[in-house]
Amino acid sequence: MLNANDIVLIGVGVGVKLLLWPAYHSTDFEVHRNWLAITGSLPVSRWYYESRSPWTLDYPPFFAWFEWALSHAARLWDPRIVGLDNLEYAAASCIVFQRLTVIVSEFVLFLALRRAVCAIGSSVQARVAAALIFLSPGFLLVDHVHFQYNGFLLGILVYSLAFALEGRDLLAAVVFAVLLCFKHIFIYIAPAYFLYLLRHHCATGSSTSASALRLAQLGLAVAVVFVIAFGPFVAMGQMQQLLARLFPFKRGLCHAFWAPNFWALYIFTDRLLSVVASVAPQLVAADISQLGSSTRGRVGDTRFAVMPDIPPLVTFVATLAAQVPAFAVLMQRTCTPMHLVRATVLCAHASFMFGWHVHEKAVMLILVPLGLLVAAAPSKRVLRAHAVLSVAGFYSLLPLLFGAQELPIKAAILLIWVLCSLVFLRADSRSAWECLTHFERLYVLGHIPLFALTELVPGLFGRMQFVPLALVSVYTALGVGYSWVCLVAAFLTD
């Protein structure tokens, strides 16, 4: 059962989360309210066709069923929440209900982390690392202010990894399949799971036939999950519509705010060159029609003035190529569950760096499994990469909460977390801060002037509102890229 420390941890966490209720919430709040309305008021056959609101249902079926379950409670709480035409409904009762669902569903993450900590070995480091995951700015700011269910979804991922750490591969596979049917973004780390299960679960059979049997077992178990999730929609002949909703390629290379990845640096270079082109056209040939195009605002296509355009296919090839180190990790001489966690981190990191239309929130996909690695007596290099990546990654989330009202909240939460993680997390009994090189410390500290420049001085950039955002993206992209290189090197030479 829960011990005193768990209770205090939950108490402090839930207390802060409850106090955050009246803070800003993004359009994602309305997205999820609309999904409550769709799943609660329409028959299953209409779920993926409904389009009264622009925020159509674009998550896989299990998440739709999750919303469906919540919609029953919502109807009892306040029937107007599930009104299909009640767009933009955000009365106090609706806010309380939706915020509560996030807080309650996040306990999945808590329980999963407890399980993972037990599997790792309940050291102080493991407990602290798990606590730092549970109360990370990623969840506090994105889930409980901005509004999303990442804690719940990543909780399922941690459950899957915990089962793997316990050696229960089949269960890990099934839980991961379930997760895929909740949110398809996790398909980015599916290759790691696939290879790991083949190697660790199937290939370890006593004979070829035993291995084949295990493979069949595994395939069947996973297939059952997918049949349960997608079967009804296949039967209704809606698969094409469902896939069109899940994979909307109309969206651009980058999200409205550039996620701190390779493409952010790419666009930045393009913008720099286009400035050069407008000043000195003889030096750089630019597509004049694109010079004025802005990347801020509505989700749309990103065009380039100087650099070549990037079609989706290029990003896929790049992502897959970048994931090769992850496969290499799984092909090492030994293959333990920890190798799965490492490969998961590398897969998520590669897709974050090179994926199509990456959201900055996806950094949690790297940081949560990486946090588990840090929980289990990491090497110095991994700890350093974790420190740099977490500071850069969490910092890149700050522009999501752009109001002055949220400024002290995001600054305080981020600072507390960074201070604790730099001091508490250890490798070879040296704290993370002590492990960092001078250069890395400088980078970490560089976020302070960046914050002062982009957040504290309003109107510094006048009408060029995208400049502070671009600065944040580029600066944090450097850290994310650096930590990726570090992690690849650390895992491959380990």
Place this chain on the structure above:
Amino acid sequence: MVQTKKRKSPHRVARETSVVPVHRWFQFLESQSAQIISLPVTILFALLIRWCISLHGYSGRHTPPLYGDYEAQRHWMELTFHLPPSKWYYYDLQYWGLDYPPLTAFQSWLCGAVANAIDPSWVALDVSRGIETHSSKLFMRASVVVLEFVTLVPAVVLLFRLKNMQMSWAARQASIFSVLMQPCLLLVDHGHFQYNAVMLGFFVWTVYFAAREQHVLMAISFCCSFMFKQMGLYFAPAVFFFLFAQCFRLRSGGLLFAKLGVAVLGSVGIMLLPWLRSLDQLQQILLRVFPVARGLYEDKVANVWCGVNVVIKLRSLFDTQALVRLSTIATAIAFLPSCLHMFFMLWRQNSRYNNTTASAITLLRYCLLNTSLAFFLFSFQVHEKSILLPLAAALLLVDKEEWAVNWFVQVALFSLYPLLFKDGLCLPYWVMAVGWSLLRSCPACPRDIQTPPVVVKMQWLTTLGMLAIHICDALLVPPASLPNIFVVLNVLYSCGMFVLFFVYFYYRQFVFLSSDVDATKQKSD
């Protein structure tokens, strides 16, 4: 999931047994040699919680025409910024006339000037009344936080880092955390909306200078405290007798007495400077600051008069003058023994020891607590928010009176519930109430060996009593003849508890400290 580490060094075992989570957190920091982040994390957490509370409701939100304390404070910014000081205490008294001493007026002027520089519409004379724009609200909330962080926070941090506060590192840090996270002050200042932290900040500076034996600075900061809010005078007898005893105790006592006189008269005089030329003006300030006509107590407050009033209708039996006399005599009877005890103890110490600052400060802290509690329980015209003063004094004793202070805070928070309920602060109230119980007092902690078992049982019982009143309030419809029954129950319950705490702290000042001093005496003999 965090901090449980079995440590090897045996000399730490005694401290390890503490299971109050706040202590455990700081012991964990110590065990991880992470002392360096302790203070930054405490202060950032304090900032975070304050700002989170400020997202919620405040006094008089959306309630024209008069609004509430929030509008009063904003209105004072408006009138002090736009009018000369001679009009400050006369301007439109029907609409939130200024009724705090000059330092509050100066603070309002300063905030008004800053507000005017950012956006003049926030404090435009007359036309800005009831302004509730998002940005103006942010400014008001930020002004409370900033003023608290320049007055109260540094005072608390410096006070508990003094050598004279004989404590371990973890206990110092835990005390700083507890004083800064005291729920009542947070909810009244950052929820309901007031600037009590400034007054209490000057009060903590007073104790800080007392501990450093800088008596002139002590007197000046105390003057600032009661010139910010007249409620600061609740501490006046204790401060007076402490300084008076110093004049007797020290060799250069006569000189000190003269210096203190000049310091007090000088600082009060400077703060009254704009009004000194006219007697009418000074009289008007006095009338505004001490509104005798407003009656024995304000609204519903958990003090003796309001409690007695349930049975005996004092206000219809006696006229105001008689009530003033009655309450003044009762207050004096209540605080004098404590002050005289401190006075004679300090005087007596003089002949025998040299280094007695630590015990003198402990004595002063007890006396401040008892005096202010006496004022809260017995004096004239007490607000429910005035409990913040005895609370502030009690929290400075948090290292000596662990469980009693925790318990006192619980009850005080409960006594503020009707006020907070009116302001729409139920959610922060519950979060802070549960949070405080969880982090500090934790009657649920089974291994809390520092607290005597009987106290744990009693605390459980009173907590259940408070919960019962809350549950009745939430579920039952009060009978038509007694619409305020649950508020009255709250008042009676809290008042009874406060009287018990008063008796207990008095007992502690007399019995425990005498024996403490005797023990020291024997040692030195």
